[in-house]
Amino acid sequence: MKADTTEQALLKGLANNDSKAIETIYKDNFAMVQTFIMQNNGTYDDARDIFQEAVITLYEKAQSQSFVLTSQIKTYVYSVCRRLWLKRLQQMGRYAHADSLEETVAVEEDLEMHEKRNAEFAIMDRALNSLGEPCKSLLEGYYLKKMGMQELAAEFGYTNADNAKNQKYKCLMRLKKLFFAQYNIGD
Amino acid sequence: MDDILLLEAIERYLSGDMNAAERSYFENLRKNTPEIDQMVVEHSMFLHQMDIYSVHRNLRNSLQTAHSRLLETGEINESGELTTKGKVIQLWKKYKRVTAIAATVGGFIALVISGLTLYFSPVRNGQIEELSREVATIRTYQKVQNGLIREVDNKIPKGGTVVSGGTGFLVDTKGYLITNAHVLKGSGVVVVNSGGQEYNAKVVGIDNNADLAILKIADNEFEPLKSLPYTIRKSGADMGEKIFTLGYPRNDIVYGEGYLSARTGFNGDSMSYQIQISANPGNSGGPVFNNNGDVIGILSTRQAEAEGVAFAVKSKNIYRMISNLDDSIASRIKMGNTHHGSALRGMERKEQIGMVEDCVYYVKSFKN
Numbered sequence: 001m002k003a004d005t006t007e008q009a010l011l012k013g014l015a016n017n018d019s020k021a022i023e024t025i026y027k028d029n030f031a032m033v034q035t036f037i038m039q040n041n042g043t044y045d046d047a048r049d050i051f052q053e054a055v056i057t058l059y060e061k062a063q064s065q066s067f068v069l070t071s072q073i074k075t076y077v078y079s080v081c082r083r084l085w086l087k088r089l090q091q092m093g094r095y096a097h098a099d100s101l102e103e104t105v106a107v108e109e110d111l112e113m114h115e116k117r118n119a120e121f122a123i124m125d126r127a128l129n130s131l132g133e134p135c136k137s138l139l140e141g142y143y144l145k146k147m148g149m150q151e152l153a154a155e156f157g158y159t160n161a162d163n164a165k166n167q168k169y170k171c172l173m174r175l176k177k178l179f180f181a182q183y184n185i186g187d
Numbered sequence: 188m189d190d191i192l193l194l195e196a197i198e199r200y201l202s203g204d205m206n207a208a209e210r211s212y213f214e215n216l217r218k219n220t221p222e223i224d225q226m227v228v229e230h231s232m233f234l235h236q237m238d239i240y241s242v243h244r245n246l247r248n249s250l251q252t253a254h255s256r257l258l259e260t261g262e263i264n265e266s267g268e269l270t271t272k273g274k275v276i277q278l279w280k281k282y283k284r285v286t287a288i289a290a291t292v293g294g295f296i297a298l299v300i301s302g303l304t305l306y307f308s309p310v311r312n313g314q315i316e317e318l319s320r321e322v323a324t325i326r327t328y329q330k331v332q333n334g335l336i337r338e339v340d341n342k343i344p345k346g347g348t349v350v351s352g353g354t355g356f357l358v359d360t361k362g363y364l365i366t367n368a369h370v371l372k373g374s375g376v377v378v379v380n381s382g383g384q385e386y387n388a389k390v391v392g393i394d395n396n397a398d399l400a401i402l403k404i405a406d407n408e409f410e411p412l413k414s415l416p417y418t419i420r421k422s423g424a425d426m427g428e429k430i431f432t433l434g435y436p437r438n439d440i441v442y443g444e445g446y447l448s449a450r451t452g453f454n455g456d457s458m459s460y461q462i463q464i465s466a467n468p469g470n471s472g473g474p475v476f477n478n479n480g481d482v483i484g485i486l487s488t489r490q491a492e493a494e495g496v497a498f499a500v501k502s503k504n505i506y507r508m509i510s511n512l513d514d515s516i517a518s519r520i521k522m523g524n525t526h527h528g529s530a531l532r533g534m535e536r537k538e539q540i541g542m543v544e545d546c547v548y549y550v551k552s553f554k555n
Contacts, residue, residue, distance in 0.1 A: 017245055023253045030254075030263045041422050043503070044265045052250045059246055093479055093532075094425060117239070124240040143234075144241040169191045176233055183236075 007073055014055070015062040025055060029074055033081045041094055042085060050088070054080040057107075057114040071105045079104040083111060120183070127178035135171035142168055193223070197230050315453050315488045315498070318471035319370045320352040320436070342377045342385045342406075347555035349373070354434035354473035355402060356482070357546040358419060358505060359520045360412040362386075362404030365505055366472030366550050367487050368393050371400055373552035378404060381440045381544045388550075392512045397458060397504045398487050400472075401512070401520075402550070416542040417480045417529045419522055420502045424483040426450060430462060432486055433540065434473030435549040442540060443470070445495070447483075452498040453490065459498045460484055466497040472550060475499045480531025480539050 013021020033054070034047040042050075054077045061069065069076060082104060128136055134156055141147045141155065153164035199205050200213050217224045257263045343349065353370030355378060357363065364378065371390060378388045386406040393400045424447055431444040445464030452459030462475065466489050475484040484499030509517050531539045 017242070017249055019249055019253065022249050023257065026250070026253045027257055027262050030257070034263070041425070043422050046422065048254060052247070052254075055250055056243065056246060117243070120236060121240055121243050124236060143237050144244070165191060165195070169194060172194070179233065179236070180229075 007069075010073060011058075011062045011069065014059050022055070025058075025073060025077075026051075029077045032074070032078060036078070036082065037085055040085065041089065046085070046088070050081050050084050051077070053084055053114070053118075057110055060114055060117060061110055075105055076107070079107045080111065083107055123182040124179060127175055127182065130178060131171065131175055134167070135174065138164070138168055139171050139175060193226070194230070197223075197227050198234075200227065201231050201234060314491055316468075316491050317367070317369045317488050318353070318466055318468050318486065318497075319367065319372070320469040342387050343551070343553045344375070344555050347375065347553040349551050350554045351552045352435065352469055353471035353550045353552075354469065354486075355548045355550040356433075356472075356474040356543075357412070357415060357548075358401075358522055360415060361519070362388075362409050362411060363391070363520050364388070364402040364404065364548060364550070365474075365485060366400050366402060367485065367500075368395050368398045368400045369487075370472050370550055371552045373554040375555065376402060376550060376552050378402065379549040379551065381547065384408070391516055392508065394504075394508045394511070397508060398500055399485065399504060399508050401508065412546070414530075415546060416531050416539075417474075417476065417482055417546075419482045419505055420477075421506055422503065423450065423501070424460065424477060428483070429478050430464065430475050430483065431536070431540075432464060432466075432470065432473045432475050433544065433547045434466075434470035434486065436467035436469035438549070440544060440547060440549075441470075445497075448496075452500075453488070456498075458504055459487070459500045462486075462497050462499050463495050464497050465495055470497075474543070474547060476531075476539075476543070480529040480534070480543065 010021050010025055014025060030047075030051055033051045034044070037047040037050060038044065057080050058073065058076060071079075128139070131139070138152060138156060141152050142149070147155075149161040149165055149168070152168070153159075153161045156164065158164040158167065196213060200210070205213060217227060254263070258265075351370055351372040353366055355364040355366035355370075358365050371393070376388050376390060377385050379385045386404045386409050388402045388404045388406070391401045391403045426447055426449065428447045429444070430447055431442065433440055433442055435441065443465050445462055447460055448463045449461035451457050452461055460475075460483075462484070464475075464486075466486055470486050471488075473486040474482045475486050477483050481502075483502050485502070485505070486497060486499050488498045490496040490498075506522070509520055509522070512520075531542060534542075
């Protein structure tokens, strides 16, 4: 089944981090996932975590160049959540007794990709968080919020942009060292 | 300083901020200097990772925002059922004026219903027994044993008598313990570890409905633990799961094992499990572990006329209870990450017991 035009619009919205689209996808699918997980030894918190992971997986898929969603969003999200949750249960040494009542599609490849992304995310997150202040905020300001050096110097109270640049350089070197120390091992 | 300039050049090159002349000069430099070429490749990779990280972080935030907003409007809800807190809020906004009358009517209905429930609810007394050690049994024990054992560091004030006893276990390294509410029958409480060391404790929270209580060891002699060996399970447990418990039906710690026999407790009570285990007065408040060493329940009552049939309050009620406590206390109780699993996984039972023993306390409630 080819995704129809509303679904295409939603996916496009998701790819652009559009809050309206995200909310619609959330509203249309969360209850289904919540029911599935809570009926299978999970809690509300588990449902939230798993569902959000699934939307991120969908986002990654929507981003990739070779993107084709051959099923409905609902089916896709359900399939990912089911796979993720069964895996989580297995890790906890438990099993799920429910057979799938909903249609599912193969999502293994996407999940592998997602896991890799998640690992990379965690490495960067750990690296950034172990930097300490002001390094963390300075680098976030420059690389994530795309603030200018002048602006940053003013915000952090450096006397001029050059001093801020100097500090940013030192922080960046530390961050890269932390990041690549983990990243290489991962490969 | 040169390094800083070089990095700046690389960043400008990668973001396409260089003019044509600069660009061709820089590309030439790259071609002739392998070190610089390598730096460009590495930095480009790094910036790419930063971008992905940034986008993902924003997406995670957006998802969290969407979740909170939908929770507020009632379009999603925690229980997964149709009536929701959110809906209630919406209704409240709509029908504020009508509620005064409704409240009066509701109050009356509630009274009638609670009356009816009281009238029709099964009589628990006689059918199930709480497993705290009662006055009489303890008194006889005391007559025989008190003179001999641990009179040395008795923390019970002079003139105080123990009125009931049970078991409790740590849920936080700083000395927060969970036990059954029905264990606390006196006016004060002391706890004793498996080595016989006694500590003063105070009650920080009681939930009679769930039959749970939280104690805090308030004693200078108590040394906080580094970490707890077990985790406390938030989700349910499976029928047939093997379980074990530690408790104080005597003055010494006693081990017992069994299995989970039903997902509900006495008369279909959904807050507890039925378990098959030999439980005696004094076992009340003891932790019920599964094979991996996760706490899945709190041993609380047994069925009077049946052999080995006991009931354990489900562990998720601990989380519920703590979240209902005053924020200043709740925020201090750290129960650890439930996803990482317990440190006891895969160990032999003897080792598991050795590790959890120190976290299980004899709870004595006294009156003075």
